[in-house]
Every structure is written in C-alpha cells, then in structure tokens.
Amino acid sequence: MEENRWSSQSSDLLRKIREFTRSIVEDLSKGQSPFVSIQRFRNYCTNSNGECNCSYDKSNGQEILTFQKETHVHRIDVLLRVLLIVQQLLQENRHGSKRDIYYMHPLVFSEQSVVDRAINDICILMQCSRHNLNVVPVGNGLVMGWLRFLEAGKKFDCMNSPNTVHPIPVLVEDVKVPCHQSRRQICSGISFPSLFDADIVSVAQYILVVEKESVFQRLANDQFCKTNRCIVITGRGYPDVPTRRFLQLLTEKLRLPVYCLVDCDPYGFDILATYRFGSMQMAYDAKFLRVPNIHWLGTFPSDSEKYNLPQRCLLPLTAEDKRKTEAMLLRCYLHREVPSWR
Ligand SMILES: [Zn+2]
Numbered sequence: 001m002e003e004n005r006w007s008s009q010s011s012d013l014l015r016k017i018r019e020f021t022r023s024i025v026e027d028l029s030k031g032q033s034p035f036v037s038i039q040r041f042r043n044y045c046t047n048s049n050g051e052c053n054c055s056y057d058k059s060n061g062q063e064i065l066t067f068q069k070e071t072h073v074h075r076i077d078v079l080l081r082v083l084l085i086v087q088q089l090l091q092e093n094r095h096g097s098k099r100d101i102y103y104m105h106p107l108v109f110s111e112q113s114v115v116d117r118a119i120n121d122i123c124i125l126m127q128c129s130r131h132n133l134n135v136v137p138v139g140n141g142l143v144m145g146w147l148r149f150l151e152a153g154k155k156f157d158c159m160n161s162p163n164t165v166h167p168i169p170v171l172v173e174d175v176k177v178p179c180h181q182s183r184r185q186i187c188s189g190i191s192f193p194s195l196f197d198a199d200i201v202s203v204a205q206y207i208l209v210v211e212k213e214s215v216f217q218r219l220a221n222d223q224f225c226k227t228n229r230c231i232v233i234t235g236r237g238y239p240d241v242p243t244r245r246f247l248q249l250l251t252e253k254l255r256l257p258v259y260c261l262v263d264c265d266p267y268g269f270d271i272l273a274t275y276r277f278g279s280m281q282m283a284y285d286a287k288f289l290r291v292p293n294i295h296w297l298g299t300f301p302s303d304s305e306k307y308n309l310p311q312r313c314l315l316p317l318t319a320e321d322k323r324k325t326e327a328m329l330l331r332c333y334l335h336r337e338v339p340s341w342r
Helices: 002-029 070-091 096-103 112-126 182-188 213-221 241-254 266-277 284-291 317-330 332-335
Strands: 036-039 062-065 142-145 147-151 156-157 198-204 207-209 230-234 260-262 294-298
Touching: 002 070, 036 112, 036 156, 062 070, 070 112, 096 112, 096 266, 112 284, 112 317, 142 213, 147 294, 182 284, 198 241, 207 241, 213 230, 241 284, 266 317, 266 332
Parallel strands: 207 230, 207 260, 260 294
Antiparallel strands: 036 062, 142 230, 147 156, 147 198
16 A cells, blocks of 8 residues: 555656646747746745744745746756656656756756755745655664664664664655554563554654754763653754654654753754754755654753753853854744744
C-alpha cells in the first residue's frame, strides 16, 4: 500500500511536470514569452499591529517570470534544467542531493543558492514538498535516547544504548518499526509508561533539543540519558530539513513535550524560532517543518545570576547582535503566538 501511494504521488508529479513544460513549449512555439507565475510565501512580516496576512497555508502574493527581463530568462533556464533532473530522479526512482544537482551544470548554476531557489520554486509550482521531488539533503542532525526506529531497512536501536549518538535519518518517510515486534519484546525490563506507534517506539518522557553539538556531546559523555528517560536531538546550529521533519514526526507520533536549549544570544533565539515557526526560505512548507509546541527551556539572561555564572563566561552584545535582536522583535508571529517570548 505504501508502495502504491508512493508511485501514485510520483506519477502525479510527473504529469504536472509534463503539463508545465508543455505550456512553456506552446508559448515558445507561438513566439510568445513563457509566463511562469510563482506564489510567494512568508511565515512572518514586521507588521506588529496584528493586521498582517502571514499564514502557514496561504500564499502572500506572486512573482511572474517572463522573457522580458534578462534575469528571468536565466531563472527559467535554471528552472527547466533542475526540473529535467528531478524528472529523471522520479522516473528512475532514485534520490539525489541538492549538491548533486548543482554539479550537473555548475557553469550555468554558478552557485548552490541558485539551485536551492529553483528547487523551492518547483515545490511551489508543483504544490509538493522537497522530499517528493526525490531531492534529499545531506543530514546534519544527531539523535540519542530512548527510541527505536527503522529507516529504509536499517535499524536504529537507541534504547539498548541510549547514550550512543546516531545521525538523524534523511529519508524520514522511510522511518518504520518492524511489524513483527510485539509489545512484550519491546518493553521487557522497562517499567516506565510506554508509548507505541506503528512507526516508532519510545519509552521517553520528553524530547530535549539542543542548539550546539558540543552540548549534545557533553550530554552523551555525561550519560545524560542513563538517568533521564528522554530523547536528545541537535540540529548542530540552524536545523536542516531532515532534523525538523524528524522532530515533527516524533512529536506527532509520540506526543511528548519538547524542550529547547539554545544560547542566550540572538542566534540562539533565531534557531529556537526556526524550530517553532519554520524558516523563511521554506515558508511554503512550514506546516510540515514546524514544531508549534516547542518550549523554550533557556538559557535566559537571568540564568547568569541564578546560577552564579562567572563574568568571564559572558560576552557583550555586539552592534550586529543588537540589530538582529531588534529586527526579530518585530516579527509578527511572536506578537501573535508567543508574546511572552519577546
Ligand atoms: Zn505577518
């Protein structure tokens, strides 16, 4: 059944790609410029009066690409080249990374961000998520703790050694647990309340997300998960798509509270906001990438007094830090959803 759903999704996508390309060829054969309309999405603006239209589901205006502008001619060229590569990936049921795509035409693409933008545009045009295109990023995130799952036939058994570090799976759709495993086998020797799902098994009580890999490693070295029944995740700075999708999958399936520990600086806060609200670049897909119930665990400026941190552990805010903080304070989603965070 999974297989069928996958193939109908990808044949639907292939049909949309053909229709899109045909309309461009038709325009060209009539001597007309193609007319590519791309919806624009944003997850926040700086309108603090609460009267904005930012939404996770609705677009916010559109951009029209035609041959009238030279920059648009290049963008349409890039769009069609990337689309052709995506079509081949789907037809051959293969996966490729954004980097692989870049190296197909490095002279035309000139830099990775050009490919990234084309991939985002294609997702918007085809109304799908990036993984539907068979484009996978190189995973950056790490996980450890009271969790067991299968990814593409490979078993990740963190429960037997909860302080062992595992990479976060890149193909989140393939995350499953073997159906022959019975409840009894899974929970032998564990007296804590357990939560079972068809895909993922966990006996954790909460999920802890940390910004820094160094903090994650420290927790692993300290055997944090031996005494704390939890799952620990890091996106190593700004979290990538697999980390956010995996975290969303865990929160959806396991319904555990999620706590986020970030640095007490504007970048830490921006990382927290990325987990909670999604990023601007992928705003069109935010509903699949955001974790709305993530709690801000810290650290806060008041913690330095509360825990008697020595002065040498603190750094002054730079002018750039202050500028970034002030810009973030204007984001509408903070006013709307978490005024206390401000
Ligand atoms: Zn807004």
